[in-house]
Amino acid sequence: MKGKKLSLKDRLIISLDTNNKSDVVSMCRKISSKVSTLKLGLELIYGVGLEVIDTVKSFGYKVMLDAKLLDIPNTVKSAAEAIGGLGVSAVTIHTLGGRQMLEQTREILEKQSELRAKFRPLLFGVTILTSLDDKDLKALGFKEDFLYSVLSLAGIAIDAGVDGIICSPNEVDAIRQKFGTGFYIATPGIRLPEDAAGDQKRINTPEEAMSRGADFIIVGRSIITRKDVGGTIDLYLEKIERTLGHA
Secondary structure, rough: OOOOOOHHHHHHEEEEEOOOHHOOOHHHHHHOOOOEEEEEEEHHHHHHOOOOOOOOOHOOEEEEEEEEOOOHHHHHHHHHHHHOOOOOOOEEHHHHHHHHHHHHHHHHHHHHHHHHOOOOEEEEEOOOOOOOOHHHHOOOOOOOOOHHHHHOOOOOOHHHHOEEEEHHHHHHHHHHHHHHHOOEEEEOEEEEOOOOOOOOOOOHHHHHHHHHHOOOOEEOOHHHHHOOOHHHHHHHHHHHHHHHHHH
């Protein structure tokens, strides 16, 4: 799985942070197939409905369904079984649900793939949200800091057979050092130096994310709110290409 060659346009995943279908259609056109995959999150799923998946796919994009699944294993397994029929390329799940939940989700996606004779969605395990820092984790009852927590959760997810880990760009190198390269890493919390942090606390630049070992960077508002969406995408792709070329 991890040995698959990624093109430059695979490396940047754009998050459509909106709840309006007309905005989705407009953004699909503005992005103009400069990237391969668009991420559809909770705002869009609940605001428009799952039919938005077919809308995005009609423009030729792959879909990362950012469902952030988290519940008891049987409930998540049933949800994943339904997701297996949606034709998405990737789906996210919270690693906080534990190994059993993660394993059962992977297994049902594999089963659905075999029944439909189609590639199964890649399963990406979300570790600690980039909006949380050590102070937040302490308030939630965590005894250790976010780096320890991210590494622990990543280890559970990797042992459970997930395809990829989602973490902030600041934890990528530690994950690679501890667990190797046999899985993907996708990083939200990506900002250019001139961008506002917004509600993110653990952020970094696209160059830092890629140089530390990320396979994908996930960018939403920093691209889709720009007047020149296409030009901003080109800027991100140039930064990725330059960094990988020097790696």
